[in-house]
Amino acid sequence: MQMTRRDLFALAAGLAAAGLIQVPANASEDAVEAAIKKFAGGMPETGGVEIGAPEIAENGNTVPIEVAADGAASIMILAAGNPSPGVGTFHFTEMCAESRASTRIRLASTQDIVAVAKMPDGSTKMARREVKVTIGGCGG
C-alpha cells in the first residue's frame, strides 16, 4: 500500500490522541492495580464476586453499593475513577450469615467499581462494574 502524506498525518494525529487520552487513565489505573495487588498479593481471576449498584447514579455523593462473594473472609471495594481509589473493606466471620454487605459511597464521575474478595484459604477473586454518575460527588 502506498502511504500518502495525508495518511501519515492522520496516523500521527491518531497516535497522539491515543497517547494523550491514555496518560491520565493509566495514572489512576496504576493506583487501582497497586491497591488490588497489595490486598490480594497478585492479580485475582475475574468472577465469583457480585457487585450490586445502580446503572446510573444521579448523585455521586451517595451511591448505594452491595457486594457479595460466597464464603469470602473479606471484600475490598475500589472506585477506579476517584482521586484516590480506596473506598473500604468489609471483613466477615463465621457469625455472618453470608459474605454480603452494603454501604453508600462517593463517586467523582462515571467510572468502574472494582470488588476484590479474599477467601479464608487466601485465594482471591474480583469483579468490575461501571456506574454512570450524573453529578459528581467530590466537589469543593
Place this chain on the structure above:
Amino acid sequence: MAKIKPRVKVPKKAKAGEAITIKTLISHPMESGQRKDRKTGELIPRKIINKFVAKYNGTDVFWMDMEPAVAANPYVEFSVKLTESGTMRFEWTDDDGSVYDIEKKISVA
C-alpha cells in the same frame, strides 16, 4: 458541629441459626480532606470514621475499614447468624480517636 449520633436497626428476637439483617447508620460529615473552603480556598482537613466494628458478646462479628470515599453519614448493612442470646455492640472510630458506640440486646430462641 452536628451531634454525632449512631442508629442501628436490630431485631429484638431471633431464631437460633436464622439469618438476621443488621442496618447501621451514624451521622457524621465524613470530611474527605479534598474539599476546599469556599471563602479561604484552603483545604478542609480530613476527618472521617475510619473503622466500624460489630461485636457480639465481646467477639468481633463484622468490621469495615473506611476511606474518605464512603459517603457522609456512613450506612452499613450486613447479616448475622446467632446461636445464643446476648448483646451486639457497635463501635465507630473517628480519625481524632473518639469512639462512638451503641449496644442492642438480642434474645435468641
